[in-house]
Amino acid sequence: MMNRKGISEIIATVLIVLIVVAAFVIVWQVVLPLVTEKSTEGQDCLTAVQQVTITGACLTSDNEIQFLVSHGNKDVGLDEITVIPYDADGNTGAKETISTALLKPNEEATLKTDVIDNTPERVAFALVVGGKECTASTPKLLTNC
Numbered sequence: 001m002m003n004r005k006g007i008s009e010i011i012a013t014v015l016i017v018l019i020v021v022a023a024f025v026i027v028w029q030v031v032l033p034l035v036t037e038k039s040t041e042g043q044d045c046l047t048a049v050q051q052v053t054i055t056g057a058c059l060t061s062d063n064e065i066q067f068l069v070s071h072g073n074k075d076v077g078l079d080e081i082t083v084i085p086y087d088a089d090g091n092t093g094a095k096e097t098i099s100t101a102l103l104k105p106n107e108e109a110t111l112k113t114d115v116i117d118n119t120p121e122r123v124a125f126a127l128v129v130g131g132k133e134c135t136a137s138t139p140k141l142l143t144n145c
Contacts, residue, residue: 044077044129044130044132044134045127045129047074048076048077048134049127049134051074051078052069052071053069053070054067054068054069054081054125055068055070056068057123057140058145059115059120059144061144061145063114064114065096065112065113065115065120065123065142066145067110067112067123068108068109068110069081069109069111070107070108071104071106071107071108072105073105075104077130078103078129079100079101079128079130079131080097080098080099080100080127080128081097081098081111081125081126081127081128082097082125082136083096083097083125084123084125084126084139085123086120086121087117087118087121088121090122093115093118093120094116094117096113096116097128098111120142122140122142123139123140123142124136124137124138
């Protein structure tokens with residue numbers, strides 16, 4: 001006569017293994033797209049930072065922030081540049097976003113934006129690539145133009 005208790009243990013073990021594998025597949029299907037999206041976004045920002053240089057930020061007599069944007073030879077999908085002014089206490093003023101649609105690879109342009117709040121002492125820039133804002137640069141001291 002056959003021992004049915006041994007067969008039940010084998011079936012239970014197989015079922016547990018199948019449940020664990022199914023759970024792993026479900027979690028993998030949820031987590032992988034999130035990780036891939038964040039990784040791609042970070043890579044896009046890194047490439048943009050390598051290709052776009054912002055220099056010569058200064059404050060004009062008309063209370064505008066003026067700066068030079070140089071675009072490298074690779075198109076990185078740069079949509080806009082967010083200008084973030086800081087006052088002497090390190091508080092941020094109103095952010096201004098400037099379209100860079102006309103700036104193509106291997107070109108440079110001098111851009112300006114109005115200062116809405118108090119006169120800023122420092123300014124930082126954040127590139128907007130593919131509709132996503134990258135991490136802002138370290139604030140730099142503004143000089144008079």
